[in-house]
Amino acid sequence: MILKEMTSEDCVDVLARGHIAHLACARDHRPYVVPIQYAFESPSLYGFSMPGQKIDWLRTNPLVCIQVGEIENNEVWRSVVVEGRYEEFPDNEQWHDERLHAWSLLEKRSNWWEPGAMKPSPAGETGKTVAPVFFVIHIEGVTGRQSAAGGN
């Protein structure tokens, strides 16, 4: 197995091909990681969420780390790590165009909203109407490592 650093261009290709990431945020020196879907439009990642722990934490500390992987098996994989900054598009007239733009990128994938919109609810509890959160991750740094069995 060969291990090598990826070029910025190769990292961007992985981000563009992918749509599932691990998003890490931190509050009070404690990390929190969840899988999310994203849409990539250079140089940013766009996402969607319902309010909850990660949004609370991101509002407190907008610095994030995001990992996207392409894993064929133990010996053939690519992994890209992004350092970025979270910015929310509030649900008001001022941010209307940004929300629409994020929506238009995300909706290119079918059922894009489903995992982000679902929350476990106790039996018998009816769903409350809560405004979704659209956001952008401004990419501030990116690194990638790649392994290949035959040096591909």
Ligand SMILES: Cc1cc2nc3c(=O)[nH]c(=O)nc-3n(C[C@H](O)[C@H](O)[C@H](O)COP(=O)(O)OP(=O)(O)OC[C@H]3O[C@@H](n4cnc5c(N)ncnc54)[C@H](O)[C@@H]3O)c2cc1C
């Ligand atoms: C393939 C995939 C795609 C997803 N895409 C999105 C997306 O685009 N947007 C989005 O908002 N969410 C997405 N999710 C769901 C996401 O991973 C979170 O579960 C969800 O957003 C709730 O996070 P929260 O911080 O609001 O949790 P809350 O509902 O506030 O709950 C917080 C508590 O639940 C636990 N918890 C929350 N989520 C998880 C989890 N995934 N695994 C284990 N424990 C958990 C936390 O540890 C914490 O104790 C996706 C999940 C998967 C598997």
